[in-house]
Amino acid sequence: FSDDSASVCCDLLQFQAYALGKQIRVTAWNFVPFKCHGKSRAGFLEIIKWCFLDPNEEANQMDSIPLVPNRSCGSYGNNSKARYRVYGVVESVGPVSVVPCTMVASVSYSDLNSSSKVKMLGFVVQLMCCECRLCGSKELISDLESDSGHSFTKKETVYFCGGASPWHPAMTKLIGNRVMVSQLKKKLAFITKEDSWVMHVTVDVSVLHVCRVSKKWLPCLKSGMKMKGECGTYTGVIKGVYMQGMALELDHDVWLLLTDELHTLMHGLRVGAVISVRNVHFVDPQFSWTKIVILGACVKTSIIVESFSPLETACNVVLKSQSMLGQFIQSLPFSARLWLLLLVSSLRKMFAGSLSDKEILGSKHEEGLAQMYASSLLPPSVFQSEHGSFIGIRKHDLNCCSGDLHCNILKLVIPVSVFIHHCIDTLERTLKSENRCKLLPVGNHSRVLPHLARYSSRPGRKTIPGKDVGITLLGHLKINPLTTRLQLVDATGGIDVLIPDLPLTWNAEEIYEVTEYDIFVDGIGELGDRLELLEIESLSCRTIFNYIQPARERELSSSIFAYFHWNNAKCRKFPRYPCRDKKNESLVPKPGCYHLLRVSHKFPLQGKYSNIMKSDKSNTSVEAKVLPFDLLLSEKREILHSYNVSRDKTKEISDYLINGNNEEQVWSNKRQKLDKESACASKDDFFTSINELRACSNLLNISKENKRSFDLSSDDISCLANFRRLQHENVICTAVVRSKSSTKSFDSKSNARKVLLEFSLDSLFTYQSLKIGDCYIIEHCTKDCFCNMKDAGFGSRAKFRVGSGKLIFSISFISGKDSVSPSADVILTKEQIEGFLLRSNVDSPDVSSDVCLYLPVNLTDLLDVNIIESEYSEMHKYAVSEESANVSVGPGIVAGRTNLCCGSQNSNFVFPEGNLISLEGDVVDIHDIGSSLSNACSSAASLDSLQLKGLIQNRKSLCIHVLVHKHMVKIFGSISKHAYPIGFGPGVTATFHRILDARSENKFMLLPVSFIVIKSIKVHDKQCTDWSFNLSLLKDAYNPSPDSVSCLISQLHQCPSNKQIMLRCRVVAVFILVLERNTTAFDIPLAGFLLDDGSSSCCCWANAERAAALLRLHEEPTTSRNLGRILRNYQKITVKNQGLFIESPFQDLAVSVTSGNAIYQYDENNLKFMIFNACAGRVWNVVASLMDAEEVRQLGNDYLTETTNLRSLRNIWANQVSCPRMLAEAKNMLQELRRSSCL
């Protein structure tokens, strides 16, 4: 749009081709100023209403418009070659592109402008033409217009070039209109060397005729859109513009992905505008986490603004992206493209603050984090080469350009806070769908309690398998200062993680990627109460792009955690990500002297991290035993690449290491170091040994010596150490294990000293990853007390602070047991070492420690003996010394133990006595015993008199039921909320360290020093609430056990009691039903059915799957789901038939629950419905055994009410329930009847 003064970019509605170049009056318009870079570059005029200035113009519209102005259209036949014309419907308009002149010169324009070196602008228009005779003839356009019987099927291409190229926006508007372009030339264009294309080319004299047929012709859409990249037209309202206009949200969950050309050229794509997209690819990306439709724009796509946005939204002006990321995005298929845009958006939020935009997005010449990450995940086959518009359109025609990717491999990366929100929302949705009309409890007590105090009364734990979520977790591993828990964090938040096999090597600086994990949400009942649900989806592209920080998961985040094993956490190393080199060198222990430690106990964390900060004294401590050996590591190292390890190489290395080709230099550095150390004159044994070491000219002489005559009385044992911290390579060096004991020999049974390792604040992560029972090496340092401390026995324990500078490595011992003959009392031979090395490379997953020590067989035995011995003596001494409480373990623990200590001096208190033991088992249930602790413990004599009130303060008293070797064990006690491990709850396998054996049957006590280690969590199926009983027993119908006899209920009294009987009967009533919550869903410990076969009735008792079958839970999965849901709220439900007379359907059912609360009416009705349903069921075959009077009396006393018509009935116990096969049964019965009538 221009007047005399200036021109402005514009768009107008109700476009008419003949208005071009005419004066118009604009009666309604929007002007959108560009928010553009400083320049006062006008803006964008949106013309809503307009008319011709000269009203006569309307009337004498010209049919034909010359494509190049200032040429009269009458000059027909000026150019004899320009005699072709094309009449048809505009199907698609390609983007304007520059055709290099060489090509122009060689093909289309050779005769016109052969010497031209100018680059030609042009664009391709494809028309659908009719092949009828009329269209082919050179009739006037008016004749054609009148005819409506054309079928436009033939595709013709017109190349608008040169002076006609400014027609691009006009032609775009004309898509769907019938036009005729005349005076064209026909040319053969070579697109590639092999491919040529016949097309019409406009010349300066070409004329465009726009037909005034009002009806627009649109290609009819195929009725069944398969969403696999078909082309089509879509009209919708722009709801949002994201990622600089590269992704537009239309209507709801329709995402339009623009090409570079489109999103830089189109100015009118503002929020609120109605646009019509032509020739766009419809793609269903099949993302697992949301259902959307992608409209993928390609070279043929054009966008027409149907109605301008009434909203005051800015229009985006984007310059064509030059960065590598932009090109990378354009090279991807549509679904991956959207995924990548989401990834970029997420990454920017996740690493806001730690990484700059440039580092994430990359620049012109460098790849950013996003691109590196994406290209590592995408298979190379998905990348599409970019073409120019010519080739693009040509290829598009030849084969559909949207070879699309199956997007299941693409896992979404989203900020942690969005992830948590999504998980909780997913669960809430499931819950809501499960209990649509559940009434909210009036007095929800759990809401009053602080969150952590609710852990024992959690109504249920919900699991979301990570593979169902389809989301990758990406972030740093950190310890949350508030909760002292390990978390996976990004800039938006953190989620608790439980990694049972967390190694020492984890690095807080690295970015970890976790793809396989499970999400556990505890306290879902509490979530279920908040049923005021948002209608919007929790995880949509919009939320990710916008990232609205959901407010409420802040308080909830501690009840959700991710569980995975360490090998599922991939450390993503990005080359441009600031690399921590100093960490790298710490991956391998430096040569020097190390102490061998064995962690005997970890004391639970006391108090909040913030409190620790204030006190400036850490109270995280680990008890360890210093083994009477030191490890000396030599400097000579060899790197062994695990992926290309060959036998030869290993041999070479072991040769090198054992024979010491370069003996002189091996320990030279070491010696210097030792010299320095010897300066500090110490009389300690250890230093003596080091001095001795110095005296040796080199260490390998010793090893040679040892090799010749190895006996146990020597100080040193040489061995091989293998460092496996680095990925893809093993470092091997020689090492010497040296005895520290006074006699300096290995055969003396020396005791290990005990030390207390205190961890400073910055080394809390080391504390987190130490494991009880594992061996570690810690660097020798002159200042630390390992060397200074006297071997003072058990009474006193030395404290030792571990700061961040201290490096601890885990160590494991591999002996030659497998390959060395038992008599071999010599150092390992070369072959054996080779064997070990090869083996260690093969079985590397078995050994997860940082350092592997290959020892001669006898030494390993000795070490084991030493470790076990010290452990054993330890255990005994400990048990005795525990009560005297001379262990000082950090201020928090001491505070917690004060009562105990006072007690020992105060004769009024009786203290539990017993041994401290470690126990491993499956946690079956945890329940809160609160103030009734003493009641609960009353049966245990030693616990009876215990007054634990002092301990209970500020703590939660629990009773933990643990299954240990098929024996149920109860552990009483209290856990402070900081010591409460992440994820602890029913379903976990845990080790309880240092719990007190209360000297009563299967009862133990948790002490403040007790430490709980979670080994694993049972991951239940998503459908865990479904009844998971084996249905095969129902399918396998007529297969009664051979020793059962088929009979009538009235004949039961004649049956021998040892035989199993088989009845074909139906359920008349359910007189008792006990339901219990268990770890998977629920259990039916007991149910009583009244069965009837026409001859009489009997009482049938059943449990588990038999009961479930008789209740018809298999037939109606919704019922069992309901039941699972109900039982999440109540621990145990008992339904009794209280009627004096059992009669279906008027059964008088009474429902009672043990949790103390009244059952909701809704739940009660559900239960009754289930029972009514069971009583209107099919015929069953029940294989059962007769119950004797004593059994019946027992059950009857416990469960039966005074129902008159039950007492006289026979009682049976159901062993098998199945469906009868009618035909087979009938055949049998017919034979039976024949036989009996013959008699």
Add this chain to the structure above:
Amino acid sequence: MQNPVYNSYVKLLAFDLLSLTQTPSSSSSSVSEPTFSRRGIPLSRAETLGTVTLRDHKPHKFLRFLIDDGTASVPCILWLNHMTSPYLARRRRPDDLRLIADSSARFAAEVRVGVVARVRGRIGCYNGKVQLTVSDVVVERDPNAEILHWLDCINLARNCYNVLPGLGPGPDPGLPPSSTRKENLAE
């Protein structure tokens, strides 16, 4: 009630069921419901299986239908008035009534002419004829269920009902025309 059969759902062929002896209740009970007996053995409930041949539906009142088992047709009544009956409203909780009404409505929906239904109910009498007051309905999809039911009836009559110490002679269950049945079985 020592009679084991009295409270169970006896399986009788239709002709047998319809020819039960009715004795006007002689006991002192206020409700003058007749008692039914077969060969002197009192019965209260029965189960029958057959094709639904007639359906008379009065919404929210009752559904009357006929079950034809090949020997005769048993008239059945399924009450649908649980929510409106003042008698029940006095005796049952509304929630329970709602559940019963719902299940009755489901049964009523399943009873369609032509289906083979297994019906249990109380033996009652209407216009002097035996009628089943339905407690539950199960539609059988296996065609062999009907044959098995016949055989069950014969088996029970031989091994149970006829051997019980009765009070007098009743109709002999005999073997009703069974040639067709055996043909079916032979398939």
